[in-house]
Amino acid sequence: MRHTFNIPFVKFSKYFLATSIVIFCISIYLIIFKGIETSIDFRGGTIINISILSDNHDLTFLRDTLSKELTSGVNVVEVESNSDGYELILTTEYLSNESELSTILNNIYNTDYKINKIESIGPKIGDELSKNARNAILVSLLLIGLYITIRFDLSYSIGSLAALMHDLIITLGIFTILNYEISIAIIAALLTIVGYSLNDTIVIYDRIRENILNNPHREKKKIINESLNQTLSRTLVTSITTLIVVVVLFMYGGNVLKPFAFTLIVGVILGTYSSLFIASPIMLFLDEKINIDTEEEGL
């Protein structure tokens, strides 16, 4: 059947590790100093998506009228325009009722507009959601760390968590560059990445553990390299199938799913990379260190 691989992953891993650390640090820098924008899910606010079916295209007038009447800044962005009319997204501080806004729109456009979507989140709910999201990420990382420590070993656990942090932080770094907003949907995507990236890592770890059991006296470095190669075809096939679906979601899933699918694309690529080049080398490094320590204690 198909050929087997023999790529010296461990040998090259220090170059990849070094590159990753640099990108990781740049991402941290961007997150801290540029900051990540949060969506209204977390800071509260109102977003209204309307389609206007008239030739009245005076957005400045609309913005000024809305800002004056609602006594808060209103951001008006045009997202689409075709022969029938155009589509706008209005963003403001939290409005508990849109009746004033409807009145203004009625005055300007009569009935030649329709509201496609309203998303309105009070500041209190926003606070609660950010607390929940933070807890969810922490709890899931904790549970996963615990699970791997129980099923494998502490060095495996740290290795996989390092790979996870690598994936999450760099994804967030890319977000700051692209000015993407973090919403609840993005948090869901990030958590999915956590699950997915780990999935890859665990399959490799499983093989390493099995090979160590079968050849207890072989050099660890060799075993790890062998395991990475043995599982490589699976790693690639699964990454490709997952990438196929997330790319399809990105292209055809509509505007609602676009940021979600984008996060998953970035995550799947990073997840595959990190389970090959980050998780196992770190695990190996820690394992050697622990072994040396215990040997020294023994002397």
Next chain:
Amino acid sequence: MLNNLQFRWAIIVAALACSFYFIYPSIQFYLFQNKLTENKIIKLGLDLKGGLNIILELDEYIFMHRLSKKRLSKQSKLEYKNLLDQAFANSTKNKTQLYEELLIIAENEGIKLNKYFSNLSKSSNNKDILEEIKNQKTYAMNNILDIMRNRIGEHDQYGLGEPSIQQLGSNRLVVELAGISDVSRAKEYIQRTADFELALVKKQPEFSDIIYNINKYIINNDVDFPSLDSLMLPDRSSEGYLVEENYVEQISKFFNSEPVSQIIKSNNKIVWDNDILSFDLNANVSEPSKFRRIYLVSDNPAISSGMIQTPKAVVSDAGTDNAGQWVVNLDMSKTGRRKWAKFTGENINRQVAIILDGQVYMAPFIRDKISTGSTQISGFASMQEAKDIASVLKAGELPAPINIVQTNYIGPSLGEDSIRSGSFSMLIGMGLILLFILIYYKSFGIIANIALIINIIIVFAVLYTMNAVLTLPGIAGLLLTVGISVDSNVIIFERIKEELRLKNDLYVSIKNGYNKAFITILDANVTTLLTAFVLSFIGSGPIKGFATTLSVGIVCSMFTAIFLTKTIFITLLNNNIIKKYI
């Protein structure tokens, strides 16, 4: 291991038969538009079918105000208000419950809450009283839920399309209405307290005394507020005053602030008319001036919500004052009728305000003693408003106001778009995966693909039995499951290939492949399940849909990708079908 083959097939056939039984109505409904099966289908979430989802929160500040003893001395009332204000500020700052902060302040400052709540509990222990306040809150929430269900069931439009009203946490409720086009109207309808009062309007001289006192306070204390004489004009056709529309909000705030509200109060309260009056005061200005009436009314209403019956919106008969207009007719209970007769008898030629949720709808003069108890309210802007108000009055008054804290609205066309893009990406995604697996694994791929398709069928069936709703993120979760569930088969097949490379025969290779892969698959799926599980706790609505389909998909894929494919392999081996491909 082979003798249980028939048993394995029995399980598979049974699972498939059950799944088809559960999803058959959905197939009939969604693919063939057969409306007969509507009750047994997988429901679509609001993001797909379009509609309004709002979260409402009990106004705890007002609730606590109303809960305290009605007969408090002026001094205690003020004390209680200060205490509540402080607790409210702390609870906003610390993001804690209002009554917990109340207890902390009371304990720290040695205040006996019993003073304000002797109506609730005889105990002098603050904790006991807090416990009773909590009970009252639970009771109030149940009450609000019941009233809301009635109110929405009562409505000729919102009652349709399976509305859902549910409690969320201790002080919130979620209302979901499908197929709504006028969002503001629906929100106004739901949020109404339905606080109905008939209250005596105080005479203009009495109001003018209070205005005089407030003006005196403004001058004496150098308050940065214009003299009320310049803002308020006595109305010639009523006992109220007129205020220019631009100043309404400002004056309203000023009257509610301390100590102005103390000057007004002594069984009085200020209410505004719901209508705007236009006058051409100045012929040189093209736009007419807009005014709103303000009344001083008795704080002790003659009739309140509990005493009214059978409200109904009708067009007023010809020959009456409001001929041809939409009005709400209502009747009174026995006690109501008695009180109303006495009240009208005593107050002939006085004005009475019909107040709903703090706004005056009309303020007629009493001409005769009314002993029948039937009353008519006019002054509505539209037929819808009259109908809405009749329905909220019928469903009853809420024990405290509820505030909208979150709104999600999806218009019908956007929902249709999402259904289209969701099903399209599902089809494309599935098709590409099936094709890829087929090309990469050839004959093995056929088996994996059968497992994949059966997995989807079973997932839909499980979703139906769980009463889960399908959302757009849910579809994304399903598609992701497809991508991930192939993984189990990939792990198994790669293992079998390795075993074959070790020159094992096919049977041994397949057996070893499955055995060795099982633990790996289990470990890998547990982590994804863990994150999906955590996610189902934080997310509401659509995100929950994602977490649900993802976890159901992963669990079901363990069955199809391991159990089902292994059974197929063994059957093929037994019948010598598979050999010629290898």
